[in-house]
Amino acid sequence: MNLYQTKLICRKHTNLRDPDIEKICGVAAQLQLIADLAQANVFIDCPAREGKHAVVVAQANPRTTLTLYTKSVIGQLAYESYEPAVALTHRTGKPTIRNRAITQEGKLVKQSVVPIKNDQGATIGSLIMEQAINWQLLPEYQWQALSKTREHLGQTLIQMTKQESFVFDLIQEALFLIDHQGMVVYANSHAINLVAEMGHSGEFVGTSIYEKLSFLTSIDLSGQKVFFQEVSSGKKTFTVKSIILQRDNQRMGTLLLIRDLTELREKERQLMVKSTVIKEIHHRVKNNLQMIASLLRLQMRRGVPEEAKALFQESLNRIQSIASVHEILSNTGLDEVELPDMVKKIGQLLVNNARPEKNIEISFTGDRIRLPSDKAVSLALIVNELIQNSVEHAFVGQVQGIIRVNMVKVDQEVQVHIKDNGVGCLPSSANHESSLGLQIVKMLTEHDLAGFFSIVPTESGTEAVVRFSVGEGI
CATH class of the missing domain: 3.30.565.10 (Histidine kinase-like ATPase, C-terminal domain)
Incomplete structure (x- = not known):
């Protein structure tokens, strides 16, 4: 464990005092042992200096089982909207145990978060443990129910788009439904406005999503069932989330949600x-x-x-x-x-x-x-x-x-x-x-x-x- 790197990130991105940083480093020194013993990916997040997010200051991948992460996330921000359990622990000082979460690599995990406190009892960070959910341990009927729910979701979305449902226009994100070839099947009002802002006018349903939003060409939307990434295009910044919709184990299409984060x-x-x-x-x-x-x-x-x-x-x-x-x-x-x-x-x-x-x-x-x-x-x-x-x-x-x-x-x-x-x-x-x-x-x-x-x-x-x-x- 590189404790020097942990200290450097704490001093650069947090408001922690030196005694608190030493406390964090003391926990970080045991991180690899915890990861190997728990057979889980283990992290330490600390409240970031700017805003209400957190920053990853230490990480240990297990050597006793397969790791969930292929790349290091040390130094990256953990946004509150995607790590609510971490934000809650930092805010309240209370643990969150065995919470379901989705990693940035689109994997479903069990996540447990416990606070790290200094000698005065103030929460200075959190110890996070993430384990893959072993679907084989679920009863067969649960697995089938989850699969059917996934299929029903896809069918429901397709049906609602055919009926021009106003529900999608209430979503504060640009929503696209694309088929397996990347052709646009449906777009809500925010999606239409986004395409117009990117310099394309006229009807685009039935055309390639990559022609209208060129920044998507750098993203592989077919590789993961659930995907999230922040991308830049010129002076604009977007978050891209996608969910692959299936029926009878066959891909029906992809639900694509894009939010403009430029102003933020x-x-x-x-x-x-x-x-x-x-x-x-x-x-x-x-x-x-x-x-x-x-x-x-x-x-x-x-x-x-x-x-x-x-x-x-x-x-x-x-x-x-x-x-x-x-x-x-x-x-x-x-x-x-x-x-x-x-x-x-x-x-x-x-x-x-x-x-x-x-x-x-x-x-x-x-x-x-x-x-x-x-x-x-x-x-x-x-x-x-x-x-x-x-x-x-x-x-x-x-x-x-x-x-x-x-x-x-x-x-x-x-x-x-x-x-x-x-x-x-x-x-x-x-x-x-x-x-x-x-x-x-x-x-x-x-x-x-x-x-x-x-x-x-x-x-x-x-x-x-x-x-x-x-x-x-x-």
């Missing part, structure tokens, strides 16, 4: 471009902020009055806190920030910059919470001020201390608790008048987040709490 693919392309532009903007903002921080450091090294050094350092920390938000946004391309990632980045930076004679530890716990970028910037400044306040003032006369940061979401309210085991805050701190930092915290919490801020002494130090409401989708 163009929107996906525009979203990708937009995402790339947004990432680049955040990257440049981060670089500009880091340049400002570098200028401040340069000025501090060249010499500033002793009483001004603390003010320079506070300004430097605030700039770096905002830069950390834009750095996260530049990596994800999204307009949301993972709260734990942001807070941990800020907290570790402040503790590492603390006075060397102080041995300060910091820990982070809580829920995986996503915040819009505007709220994230405000909260980054708030967290910076509160942790900085603990680092500077909580451990006076102490050589070591502990700061604990806890982030929870209760209903539609986010709560950030920052607690230390220092000497405790002064009474004036509770009124937020003791420092510029606490005034900034109060202003940002009330005006930017429409929330509440409190800071109180505890039995073993000080606890600051910031609470604010978020929307249902957060």
Whole structure:
């Protein structure tokens, strides 16, 4: 199993963090053993960065039986419409066992999907097992019933086309019924419009489908009973699905369904471009902020009055806190920030910059919470001020201390608790008048987040709490 390839695909096509990618690789390392033991094709799919689809990050074909797949599908998208069980598992975190599915190579399989979760219990991917259905194990009467159903389907479709049924016009795809030689027997209204869009006018029933839709010439419609493929023709993109219709084991014709995906693919392309532009903007903002921080450091090294050094350092920390938000946004391309990632980045930076004679530890716990970028910037400044306040003032006369940061979401309210085991805050701190930092915290919490801020002494130090409401989708 090529774990390097798995890591590369995860980093390129998903929003998974490094610990989650390591978790995926841990499962991928056992994939071949699982495939051989289960005598099944086994895959790992992860939610794709763009859209609601998934991407195949690992695959193992069984060495103990025949494989269902002749080619590797690693790196390919698994579209929600064709892999509903995978999408459901990613959305709900629940397994789907022994579901019937059709592979992209047109084979009917039993598919089982179980979620892969990280240490926080979030679903980061799915383990998929596909086995061929052994028709020989079915009772004979079931086999006959299925064959008759297939024949009845073909007969019904032929009969409905002869009656010019309006049912086919309700289908949101171009539907063609062609005979075994590829001649068009019937076409619904969407099919007629498609042929017209491809530059052919007039009656085409009784003519070759390949003459009207030249992009079909690259597809073998006779090789598989059920077939699906996405093809391109000029600037257009189509999905082509076909079902071979039989009667008495003789081919009656082919049901052909074609959908124009050009607009959808163009929107996906525009979203990708937009995402790339947004990432680049955040990257440049981060670089500009880091340049400002570098200028401040340069000025501090060249010499500033002793009483001004603390003010320079506070300004430097605030700039770096905002830069950390834009750095996260530049990596994800999204307009949301993972709260734990942001807070941990800020907290570790402040503790590492603390006075060397102080041995300060910091820990982070809580829920995986996503915040819009505007709220994230405000909260980054708030967290910076509160942790900085603990680092500077909580451990006076102490050589070591502990700061604990806890982030929870209760209903539609986010709560950030920052607690230390220092000497405790002064009474004036509770009124937020003791420092510029606490005034900034109060202003940002009330005006930017429409929330509440409190800071109180505890039995073993000080606890600051910031609470604010978020929307249902957060």
